[in-house]
Amino acid sequence: MAKKKAEATVEEKLRALYDLQLIDSRIDEIRNVRGELPLEVEDLEDEVAGMNKRMEKLNADLGAIEDLIKDKKNLIEEAKGLIKKYTSQQDNVRNNREYNSLSKEIEFQELEIQLAEKHIKEFKAQIEQKNEVIDETKTRLNERQDHLKHKQGELDEILAETEKEEDSLIKESGKFEKQIEDRLINAYKRIRTNVKNGLAVVPVERGASGGSFFTIPPQIQMEIASRKKIITDEHSGRILVDPTLAKEEQEKMQKLFDSIK
Known part of the structure; x- marks a missing residue:
């Protein structure tokens, strides 16, 4: 009998979501270059x-x-x-x-x-x-x-x-989307449609949600850093990731971007 595939951890889900965001943001940048x-x-x-x-x-x-x-x-x-x-x-x-x-x-x-x-x-x-x-x-x-x-x-x-x-x-x-469960993908797309610049997943920057001026309480920042559950910003609805995870994924995805230019 085939062994059941282990379910992705919250951290793996967060990394996959942030990677997807970085890819989609790069696509947005390319399209913005064309403008009108x-x-x-x-x-x-x-x-x-x-x-x-x-x-x-x-x-x-x-x-x-x-x-x-x-x-x-x-x-x-x-x-x-x-x-x-x-x-x-x-x-x-x-x-x-x-x-x-x-x-x-x-x-x-x-x-x-x-x-x-x-x-x-x-x-x-x-x-x-x-x-x-x-x-x-x-x-x-x-x-x-x-x-x-x-x-x-x-x-x-x-x-x-x-x-x-x-x-x-x-x-x-498309490949990254398939790695993420439907519930999260649907939430990601919904948030991306409703927020400025299509940023549905953002890192915490200077104690606030990326691109926001609303400070996130220290306790919530600790929970985000623990990567035990998916946390959204109460003001914008964006999914939040900690700065370290964000930096690691940015470096990883930059290599991907460089390889396909």
Whole structure:
């Protein structure tokens, strides 16, 4: 029969939790180096995509207006052809009624030409306006594309320096999590979410919880140093470890960090 694995001591649990905290804090540092860059790049990509769509629509509108101008020019040519035809027919009419009827047709076609020319003029004005908007949009688009290229370059450079380390640390974080019982991991993650800088496990520094100004009573400090039970700070809820344990684990984890950089 297989021998049951001995349960980890409180000290082993504290060391594992603090090691996990050091790894997760290092991951946080790497991500903080990137800062808002990934979001900036994403926003710029969305902005450039939106401006490209606008350019497509403007060019499509321009094409539609140019087609309308062609239609009006064709109409003018047809009207001129009809005027020529009706004028020629007037030379062969038999009475005034036929002559007047043809005159009305000629007059109608002349009005059609005037109206078409008026529309062409309006369409050309629209094209001029569209071209102004296109030029402005193109200039703005080029500026945003250059800015995106610059920001993407910055992000790529940072990723090239840190991505491998971050991936390795995430794997290490997962390994350490598996070594700690679910109850403690859940508590650790909950505290990490609720406190500043994601510090769920901190050492006692100058008689106070790390990063806090609230003094811990000497009796509690002694209990923390004894490593017999897991103690949390009554003010912040953070899990507390003694300075000696913290120093030992920091030195151990620094070797790990150095090995995966």
